[in-house]
Amino acid sequence: MNNYKLTIQYDGNRYKGWQRLGDSDSTIQGKIEKAISVLTGEAIEIIGSSRTDAGVHALHQVANVKIAQPLTTERMMSFLNHYLPPDISVIQVEQVDERFHARFHATDKTYVYKIWNREYSQPFLRKYSMHVVKPLDVLKIKEAAAHFIGEHDFTAYANAKSKKKDSVRTIYSLDLVEQDGMLELRVTGNGFLYNMVRKIVGTLIAAGLGEIQPDHIPAIIASKDRAQTGGMADAEGLYLEHIRFKE
Template identity: 65%
Template sequence: MKNFKLTIQYDGGRYKGWQRQSGNNDTTVQGKIENVLTEMVGKNVEIIGCSRTDAGVHALCQIANFKTTKDFTETEVMTYLNRYLPQDISIIDVTIVPERFHARYNAKDKTYLYKIWNKEYTNPFMRKYSMHVEKKLLLDKMRNASQYFIGSHDFTSYSNAKSKKKSMVREIYSITIDENEGFIEIRIRGNGFLYNMVRKIVGTLIEVGLGEKEAETIPSIIESKERVQTGRMAEAEGLYLEKIEF
């Protein structure tokens, strides 16, 4: 039995997220990859993804793994996948790893990147890969506000997860906010993220940067565990899964 680790990049614009959905596998990134692997192996293949990115969200470094008894090489798997996958999904590395490796359970932390085009005019080349905010954002205020999210918290307020049976506690290790040639780049690193959590945190930071919300209200929003308190949610197209550590 071989266990293959895949490093994947994708433009999530036309997909309903990473996770396979019942009925039509052609609408998700996981489904697309599994369809190609199934053709290669000759029977159904299930891959395990590290992070379940939402509809429209992109990945610079998604990690997945699958197991097979077939004696393929790393090069054969990579070549076959890139030949038959659509051009908005690329396999940039394939490695044979120990059989116990699990893409989701072995991940120690993840980093998400959010891109904001912060000019009064649109960026025609990045309009599908960033959120446009016309009014100048006050970065010092956003950086101050970001510190309230650092640490372990129950992030029920900052999630749209349907089930509350599992723990909603997550730990944020760091948040950095940088300006780069018209783009505001927000990086959020943590041990895991709930459904829509990053986009809702970024939405709050944008509101603070626009002067629509005071940073000091964030602790009470977190403590309330009421989703209606969080306000706007940033658009999906600006979000990227950037890095995963094992």
């Protein structure tokens, strides 16, 4: 079998997330699988590194697909970008070792969350950031963010529907950059539970609004109580920014 690694960007606004559902046209995975099947004549399945939620975007999603017939990477990339809708782009195709697995071989992932923090809306960013009207205390957010770094049981930050038995994850960094009303929260970890990043951002927003004290966050994590986290940030502000793999 020939194994191909795809690097993909997409605008998640029109889709129900990465993972294929019954209606293949409603998900990113379904759209790409359909395109490759048209190209090859084979029934195939692609494996994504991260199962992004409905409405979430990707600057650097990675997937792999195994097909029987050999194709040049140029041919595959040209066909996919011609066939796929303009809100999904394949920016790189590489032929890789047959053992490469996009999900199991990922070592860490980085997400960025964008918040527009002004009283007035930003029409050109409304589908690509969360609008928070009240002023956020940047120092409080940074103080709160520090408590998430390290290895923790993130049960409190998992969706109730999550099927993962192990909720322990390690966050390597969680940084905030603010410029002219736009806040970018960037988090890197060895993996994330369903809705985990959006729930963490919800807590950080609550801290920035003075609704949660930063020094209460260790107790919230330890409680494993989803009700204490301060809500969940909107999907449109979240981007899968980068995935790193084993050498």
